[in-house]
Structures are given as structure tokens and as C-alpha cells.
Amino acid sequence: MARMNMVQALNSAMDVMLERDPRVVILGEDVGYFGGVFRVTDGLQRKYGESRVLDTPIAEGGIIATAIGMGVYGLKPVAEIQFADYIYPGFDQVVSELARIRYRSAGEFSAPVTIRTPCGGGIRGGQTHSQSPEGIFTHVCGIKVVMPSNPHDAKGLLISSIEDDDPVVFFEPKRIYNGPFDGDPHKPAVPWSAHPRGEVPEGHYTVPIGRAQVVREGRDVTVLAYGTMVHVAEAAVRAAGVDAEIVDVRTLAPLDVETLANSVCKTGRCVVVHEATRFGGYGAELVATVQEECFWNLEAPVQRVTGWDTPYPHAFEWEYFPGQARIAAALKEVMEAA
Amino acid sequence: MTPRSRLHVPSPPARPGQEPDFSYVQISPAGAVARPDVMAAPRDIESLSLEMVRVLGDDHRAVGPWNPHLEAPELQVALRHMLLTRLFDDRMQKIQRQGRISFYIKSTGEEAVAVAAGMAMRPTDMLFPSYRQQGLHVVRGRNLVDLMCQCLSNTHDFCKGRQMPIMYHWGKGNIFSISGNLATQFPQAVGWAMGAAIKGEDRIAASWIGEGSSAEADFHYAMTFAAVYQAPVILNLVNNQWAISTFQGFAGGEHRTFAQRGPGYGIPGIRVDGNDFLAVYAVTQWAAQRARQSGGATLVELVTYRAAAHSTSDDPSRYRPKDEWRAWPLGDPIIRLKQHLIALGEWSEERHAQLEKELEVYVTACWKEAETYGTLTHGPTLDPLTMFEDVFKEMPQNLVRQREELRELLAAHPEASVVPAAPVAKEG
Numbered sequence: 001m002a003r004m005n006m007v008q009a010l011n012s013a014m015d016v017m018l019e020r021d022p023r024v025v026i027l028g029e030d031v032g033y034f035g036g037v038f039r040v041t042d043g044l045q046r047k048y049g050e051s052r053v054l055d056t057p058i059a060e061g062g063i064i065a066t067a068i069g070m071g072v073y074g075l076k077p078v079a080e081i082q083f084a085d086y087i088y089p090g091f092d093q094v095v096s097e098l099a100r101i102r103y104r105s106a107g108e109f110s111a112p113v114t115i116r117t118p119c120g121g122g123i124r125g126g127q128t129h130s131q132s133p134e135g136i137f138t139h140v141c142g143i144k145v146v147m148p149s150n151p152h153d154a155k156g157l158l159i160s161s162i163e164d165d166d167p168v169v170f171f172e173p174k175r176i177y178n179g180p181f182d183g184d185p186h187k188p189a190v191p192w193s194a195h196p197r198g199e200v201p202e203g204h205y206t207v208p209i210g211r212a213q214v215v216r217e218g219r220d221v222t223v224l225a226y227g228t229m230v231h232v233a234e235a236a237v238r239a240a241g242v243d244a245e246i247v248d249v250r251t252l253a254p255l256d257v258e259t260l261a262n263s264v265c266k267t268g269r270c271v272v273v274h275e276a277t278r279f280g281g282y283g284a285e286l287v288a289t290v291q292e293e294c295f296w297n298l299e300a301p302v303q304r305v306t307g308w309d310t311p312y313p314h315a316f317e318w319e320y321f322p323g324q325a326r327i328a329a330a331l332k333e334v335m336e337a338a
Numbered sequence: 339m340t341p342r343s344r345l346h347v348p349s350p351p352a353r354p355g356q357e358p359d360f361s362y363v364q365i366s367p368a369g370a371v372a373r374p375d376v377m378a379a380p381r382d383i384e385s386l387s388l389e390m391v392r393v394l395g396d397d398h399r400a401v402g403p404w405n406p407h408l409e410a411p412e413l414q415v416a417l418r419h420m421l422l423t424r425l426f427d428d429r430m431q432k433i434q435r436q437g438r439i440s441f442y443i444k445s446t447g448e449e450a451v452a453v454a455a456g457m458a459m460r461p462t463d464m465l466f467p468s469y470r471q472q473g474l475h476v477v478r479g480r481n482l483v484d485l486m487c488q489c490l491s492n493t494h495d496f497c498k499g500r501q502m503p504i505m506y507h508w509g510k511g512n513i514f515s516i517s518g519n520l521a522t523q524f525p526q527a528v529g530w531a532m533g534a535a536i537k538g539e540d541r542i543a544a545s546w547i548g549e550g551s552s553a554e555a556d557f558h559y560a561m562t563f564a565a566v567y568q569a570p571v572i573l574n575l576v577n578n579q580w581a582i583s584t585f586q587g588f589a590g591g592e593h594r595t596f597a598q599r600g601p602g603y604g605i606p607g608i609r610v611d612g613n614d615f616l617a618v619y620a621v622t623q624w625a626a627q628r629a630r631q632s633g634g635a636t637l638v639e640l641v642t643y644r645a646a647a648h649s650t651s652d653d654p655s656r657y658r659p660k661d662e663w664r665a666w667p668l669g670d671p672i673i674r675l676k677q678h679l680i681a682l683g684e685w686s687e688e689r690h691a692q693l694e695k696e697l698e699v700y701v702t703a704c705w706k707e708a709e710t711y712g713t714l715t716h717g718p719t720l721d722p723l724t725m726f727e728d729v730f731k732e733m734p735q736n737l738v739r740q741r742e743e744l745r746e747l748l749a750a751h752p753e754a755s756v757v758p759a760a761p762v763a764k765e766g
Contacts, residue, residue: 037652051345057553058584062555124441313725314500
């Protein structure tokens with residue numbers, strides 16, 4: 001098995017799909033000749049040509065809209081939005097169009113578009129290169145929302161997304177492109193080569209959409225996390241010495257309620273962690289699901305650890321980032337309750 | 339054979355390792371383009387969108403009807419502003435390479451675009467720049483220390499650490515806040531200008547957009563609203579040939595000039611040599627007069643070349659010939675104005691070298707002062723609790739609670755607020 005970082009794994013997923021399925025096309029700003037500002041599409045245009053790996057004008061609304069048109073034609077477009085923070089000019093095309101074409105045409109038309117976009121902070125990107133807008137998209141019925149936390153899942157989930165007949169918004173936590181990040185920026189970066197989930201099959205395989213994964217088994221408390229925060233949660237749990245079960249949600253919509261509920265009903269305690277802002281965020285959906293499914297098993301109020309309800313500030317990204325200390329405090333709170 | 343459609347994919351004239359080729363850039367001789375009355379009807383002056391307004395000839399003399407006839411002292415000020423902008427950029431780039439700021443964007447080769455336009459407008463006019471018009475701040479007399487402190491996110495940062503470097507604003511100087519999202523400022527400038535027209539005042543607005551980001555829908559909004567309401571605004575489209583790795587053909591520049599879009603909306607479009615200080619000054623002056631006399635908006639295409647990388651996160655040697663700038667047919671705006679002043683007998687190589695030295699010393703002094711207010715790695719630092727301010731005018735309860743939570747966290751974990759060196763942001 002090969003060792004890949006997340007960038008290579010995502011590249012490999014598109015390589016595999018371009019090779020296998022002539023309907024797959026890649027489009028986005030700087031994705032062709034240059035190979036993407038994060039190098040995720042590096043080499044693909046050289047290999048598959050300019051008609052299958054397209055550089056586009058700088059117009060996110062145009063990218064998403066034309067991807068929809070290609071999808072309606074019968075292609076399988078994979079659109080890159082260079083930063084999740086840039087996706088909003090295409091928002092109407094996602095919400096009013098992409099998400100509802102199947103519904104409003106009673107199944108006669110559909111657009112199986114995958115939108116890939118890097119999200120999250122920790123790279124000194126300030127308020128326009130650090131956002132985690134997944135909660136805005138999970139609120140829209142008719143699109144699937146995915147965020148992997150490691151190279152193995154990134155490749156398998158991206159292949160599933162491209163093969164899916166429905167649209168998928170695929171968030172890539174850019175802080176962990178090159179290695180798992182435990183939330184401590186003082187420590188030297190760790191590469192994916194040292195991580196078990198950095199082992200990635202070279203060929204075709206899938207990780208199913210709609211399935212969460214238990215990444216650490218435990219008895220005392222469940223931590224629900226996804227993306228970068230899975231690694232931060234793991235480190236916080238290790239440091240706190242708690243026997244926590246960590247669930248990597250992976251697919252935010254549709255949600256794997258069963259895996260989450262089984263875990264929380266077993267442990268009786270739950271902490272929800274995400275980097276996005278708190279109010280009206282995706283964590284609220286997780287907390288609501290937990291109370292619906294596990295209310296009679298709960299020993300303590302469910303805690304949320306999230307980004308603050310402010311834009312992501314350039315100077316204070318580590319004070320903003322919901323790091324280990326805040327997760328530890330939440331773990332303590334749920335463990336000491338009742 | 340049955341006819342079939344084929345996808346056309348634009349391709350730049352040269353890639354790395356190939357000879358630069360700018361034969362696609364149509365250039366009019368200096369002085370050759372007529373200067374119409376500022377109130378001319380758009381349909382009568384469509385040719386301005388095809389030709390190229392130029393004043394400085396190859397002999398470094400100013401010629402033709404667009405010559406703004408500026409006095410030598412004013413030209414010397416212009417040269418100083420452009421040179422200062424370039425030296426400031428060079429210094430900040432070096433500082434970024436040393437890891438002392440997280441990011442930077444240079445305007446090298448495009449200094450005339452901002453400096454000439456800034457000088458041709460009144461200080462009360464409102465400017466909505468994109469991220470490559472730092473020259474506007476220089477023209478309006480901003481202390482470089484302020485700009486440096488913004489890049490440092492330090493205790494003197496007027497953005498209070500909230501924005502990436504170069505995302506400046508200046509309320510007193512009438513320069514709007516720069517967005518990291520492209521093209522959004524273009525229609526906002528139109529709205530500001532509509533505000534001035536609603537109030538019946540003589541202030542006008544100007545905005546800048548790249549040819550690449552003119553593909554965004556915001557460009558269309560700006561043009562439509564400006565045309566419909568004849569808003570007093572100058573809409574500058576900086577065609578510097580490259581938008582990160584995509585050349586201007588990907589923005590729709592293959593078959594028509596960007597200026598030609600103006601007449602399409604019923605707005606005059608003027609194509610100008612963006613590296614000719616006098617031409618940019620004259621065209622801005624024309625558009626400003628027109629706007630102030632209720633003649634409405636003008637679209638100005640400034641033909642220039644992005645000599646620097648897109649940003650410090652970019653490596654242009656991957657997608658364009660390394661020395662492409664040297665072959666750029668419109669030259670260097672600073673050298674061209676310098677040669678003009680020398681030709682007038684108002685400047686010399688010695689005075690130029692002297693000015694350069696003086697400005698270098700000034701930039702160094704500014705940097706030394708800026709550093710005393712804190713750097714990325716050394717204090718003093720801003721109070722992190724300020725991040726909760728200005729989300730709203732009055733802080734709502736959820737933010738008050740979160741601020742208290744962070745206060746307690748920082749008290750318990752003082753190490754959490756020590757700023758580490760972070761990987762440099764990629765930018766698009």
C-alpha cells in the first residue's frame with residue numbers, strides 16, 4: 001500500500017476516476033496547467049488533456065453553474081472552489097439549483113456535481129481564507145456534505161462522491177493536507193507518513209457516504225468531531241486520560257445517526273467539537289440528534305466546543321481555534337456532572 | 339462528415355522555457371488617439387475602447403491631445419510616490435521571506451495604475467481598491483508605519499489584527515476596506531457614487547478590479563447599475579495579463595479588449611497604456627470631469643503587466659516564462675517617467691539615485707518604528723479579547739459570554755496566547 005498525504009490522496013482519487021470514467025471532468029481556478037494552488041490537481045491536465053481538466057475564469061458562480069449544466073448533459077463534473085470562503089458567489093446555484101433539480105423535475109433531470117473546497121483555519125489566512133461554512137450547506141436539503149479527516153478517507157470518500165448520482169459538497173480541511181494536526185501549533189508538523197490512515201490503496205476503492213467511523217473506542221464519554229478536530233480531540237483525550245470514544249462523523253449529511261446514537265447511549269456523555277462558529281452551527285444538529293436518540297441514557301448535558309461567534313481573526317487564530325485546552329475543559333465538565 | 343462542436347481552451351502565448359510573446363497586445367503610437375469632449379456620447383467614442391491612449395513616446399517626450407501638461411514638480415512628486423511604493427513593496431516582500439509577516443502582495447510594474455489615478459482625483463473622492471493598489475495610500479499621504487503595522491497585526495494595527503496583510507482601509511483618507519473576496523468592491527463603488535448623486539454632491543468614486551476577477555458577476559452588476567443610473571464613478575479594470583496562473587484569455591480577453599465591454603453597457607470604454615503615468619493621469623482626469631458633470635461612469639482598461647508573483651504564496655515560474663516582464667512592450671512605469679523628466683531637463687540619474695537612497699532610509703526608519711509596536715513573533719501584542727469587538731456595534735450576550743470564557747481560558751493557559759510561527763497562507 002502507498003503512503004500518501006491528503007493532497008496526494010485526493011489527487012489519486014481524481015486520477016482514478018478520470019481514468020475509469022470518461023464522463024468525469026475537473027474544473028476550477030488554476031486547477032489545470034498550474035495544478036491548483038494547493039497542488040491537489042497537479043499533473044492531471046497533462047495526463048488527461050485540457051478538455052477534461054479545465055482552467056476556468058475567476059467566477060465561482062460560473063464554475064458551479066456550468067458544472068450543473070455539464071452534469072445535466074450527463075457528465076460527472078468535479079468543481080474546485082479555491083477556498084470555501086470564495087464559494088458564496090455560487091451559493092444561489094447550489095441552494096436554488098443544484099440541490100433541487102432532481103426534486104423540481106420529479107427525477108427527470110439531475111446534476112451529479114461534486115464541489116471540492118478547502119476549509120478551516122490555522123494557516124494564517126485571516127477571515128477570508130479560514131472559514132468552515134459546512135453548516136450553511138448541511139441546512140440545504142438535496143446535497144450531501146462530506147469532510148474527511150485523513151488521506152485514506154479523503155480518497156475513498158471523494159471517489160464515492162464522484163460516483164454518487166446526487167450532488168456532494170466535499171470540504172477539505174486544509175490544515176491537515178500535509179499531516180495530522182493536534183491543535184498545538186508550537187509542535188513541529190507531523191507528516192501523514194507516520195499515521196496509519198496515511199496508508200492509501202493506489203487503485204479504486206470507496207469509503208461509503210453516510211457512515212461515521214469510531215476512531216477510538218472508549219466507555220466514559222463520546223466525542224463527536226470531524227475534519228481537523230478529530231486529531232485535536234484525540235490529543236485532548238490522551239492528555240486528559242479519559243476513556244473517551246471518538247467518532248469521526250465524516251459525512252455530515254446524510255448523518256449516520258446509528259453510529260452516533262450507539263456510542264452516546266453506551267457512554268452516556270457527549271462532547272461535540274467543530275471549528276466552525278457555534279450559533280446555529282452543525283454542532284447544534286448533532287446535539288439535537290443525541291438528545292432525541294439518547295436522552296434517557298444521558299448523564300450530563302451535552303457540551304459544544306466550537307469557534308467563537310466572530311469572523312476568523314488573522315492575529316488571534318490560536319485563541320480562536322477550539323484547541324485541546326477547551327476540549328479538555330468540556331470533557332471535565334461532562335465527566336464531573338452528576 | 340457531421341459537424342461537431344469542440345471545446346476551445348485558451349492558451350497563453352508562452353509557457354516556462356518558451357520565448358515571451360506579446361504580439362497579441364495591440365499598441366497605438368503615443369499621441370495618436372483623439373481626446374473627445376468629456377461629455378461625448380458613448381456611441382461616438384467607441385474607438386477609444388480599441389485603441390490605446392499613450393502620451394509618453396519612445397523619445398520620452400509627452401505628445402498628443404491627452405498630454406495633461408503637468409508641471410515638473412508634480413511629475414517629481416509622482417516619481418517619488420511610485421518609487422516609494424516599489425521600495426516599500428520590495429522591503430515587505432523581504433520581511434515576509436524572513437517570516438516576520440505572514441503574507442504580502444507586491445504591485446511591482448503597476449505603480450502608475452494607482453499613483454496616477456490617485457493624483458488625478460480629489461482627496462475627497464472615495465476609492466474602492468483591490469489588493470494591488472497600495473500606491474493610493476502613498477498618494478494620499480499615509481504614514482508607511484501604519485501600513486507596516488497592519489501587515490504585522492501588531493498593537494498599532496488599525497485593523498486590530500483581523501485582516502491578512504495588505505487588506506488596508508483608511509476612513510480619513512477616503513479609501514475603503516479591502517476584501518479578500520474578489521470584485522465585491524466594484525458594484526459597491528457604484529452604490530457609493532449613486533449615494534453622492536442622490537445627495538447632489540460633487541464627490542465621485544473610483545474602483546479597481548483585475549481583468550481576472552472581471553469574470554465575477556459583480557463586474558456585471560457594477561456595469562449595469564452604473565449605466566442605468568449614470569453613477570459618478572470611474573471603473574478601472576487593471577489588465578495585468580495574469581490572474582495567478584491564468585492568463586487574460588481566460589477572462590474573456592482573447593477576442594475583444596476589456597474596454598470594449600463599456601460600450602456594450604452604454605458606458606465609454608477607454609483603453610490606456612497602464613505603464614504611462616501621463617496617459618493614466620489624463621484618462622482619469624477625463625473620466626473624473628465627466629462623472630462630476632453628470633456624464634456618468636467610465637470603464638478604463640489599464641494595460642499593464644504583473645511583474646511580481648501574484649502573492650508571496652505564488653510561484654509564477656511554474657506557469658509563465660521567467661523573464662517575461664523584460665519583454666513587456668510597455669516597459670516600466672518608473673523608468674519611463676524618470677526618462678521623461680530627464681528629457682525635460684528636470685531630473686538626472688544622480689538625483690534619481692539620491693532619491694532612491696533617501697527613500698530606502700525612510701522605509702528602514704518606518705520599519706524600525708513599526709517593529710517597536712510588535713511583530714508576529716515578539717510582543718507587544720494586541721489583547722486577544724478585542725476579537726469579540728466590532729462584530730456588532732453593541733456586543734450581544736453570546737459574545738459577552740464567549741469573551742469571558744476566553745478570558746478564563748487564557749488566565750489558565752497563558753501559553754495559549756503566545757503566537758507561534760505558522761505556515762504561510764496560500765492565497766487566491
